[in-house]
Amino acid sequence: MKRRIEVAILSAATGLILLSYAGESHAQSILAIGPDAEVTEDGLHRIDPSIMDAAWVKPDMDLSRYTRIFFMPAVTQFREIVERQYSARTIQHATEFPVSETAQTRLRELFGEVFYEIIEDVESYELTDELGREVLMVRGFLTDVISGVPPDIPGSAVNIVRWAWEANVVLELRDSMSGEVLARTVERLRLDGPMDATFVWVLTPRAIRSWSSLLALRLDELSDLYTSGSRLL
Numbered sequence: 001m002k003r004r005i006e007v008a009i010l011s012a013a014t015g016l017i018l019l020s021y022a023g024e025s026h027a028q029s030i031l032a033i034g035p036d037a038e039v040t041e042d043g044l045h046r047i048d049p050s051i052m053d054a055a056w057v058k059p060d061m062d063l064s065r066y067t068r069i070f071f072m073p074a075v076t077q078f079r080e081i082v083e084r085q086y087s088a089r090t091i092q093h094a095t096e097f098p099v100s101e102t103a104q105t106r107l108r109e110l111f112g113e114v115f116y117e118i119i120e121d122v123e124s125y126e127l128t129d130e131l132g133r134e135v136l137m138v139r140g141f142l143t144d145v146i147s148g149v150p151p152d153i154p155g156s157a158v159n160i161v162r163w164a165w166e167a168n169v170v171l172e173l174r175d176s177m178s179g180e181v182l183a184r185t186v187e188r189l190r191l192d193g194p195m196d197a198t199f200v201w202v203l204t205p206r207a208i209r210s211w212s213s214l215l216a217l218r219l220d221e222l223s224d225l226y227t228s229g230s231r232l233l
Contacts, residue, residue: 057183064227068128072139074115076108096146115140118212131176141170164200166190171215185218
């Protein structure tokens with residue numbers, strides 16, 4: 001599975017419009033400096049990529065006071081691709097395809113269910129359905145989702161696809177009392193082939209589980225970095 005970080009094309013829904021940032025002298029060494037130093041429009045500073053790849057946090061974030069997590073409904077957003085009429089000839093040259101309403105609904109439901117199951121098993125925090133001072137809100141996103149699976153075209157011989165899905169896989173943490181965004185991680189992931197197009201939906205749940213598990217791992221990594229006694233000063 002290919003993992004590519006493409007910050008420039010992140011969905012605006014994730015709030016990752018990056019600006020240049022020249023870190024101040026008192027900034028924690030956990031934050032990136034120099035050409036890797038970035039800050040998002042909502043005030044998140046990039047963590048040093050050698051410590052954690054593609055992660056942005058509030059500079060004064062401290063996760064040690066959070067003991068429980070509140071699951072926010074997962075979000076899946078699709079890239080808008082102009083509908084067109086394909087022929088057996090033109091479909092050979094297309095690189096990405098629109099996702100049907102049925103497939104969009106199916107993928108949204110799958111990600112929502114699987115990500116909840118994965119977060120429910122996180123041992124670092126207790127899952128709660130109430131908000132409070134010690135509660136961290138956790139949300140997963142799939143944004144800018146695209147498909148490499150062509151529609152069925154009469155006369156087309158396309159039955160093997162190079163890849164099935166590609167998306168920005170995003171974890172977002174918020175304080176449950178203020179709603180303030182505390183941290184965000186972003187990775188561009190793809191379900192790679194080659195594969196028979198008829199097996200895409202057999203392989204998709206495995207990919208969604210892998211992506212959801214990665215988000216849970218990012219939650220654990222942020223917790224390890226930003227709890228008392230483990231912050232890098």
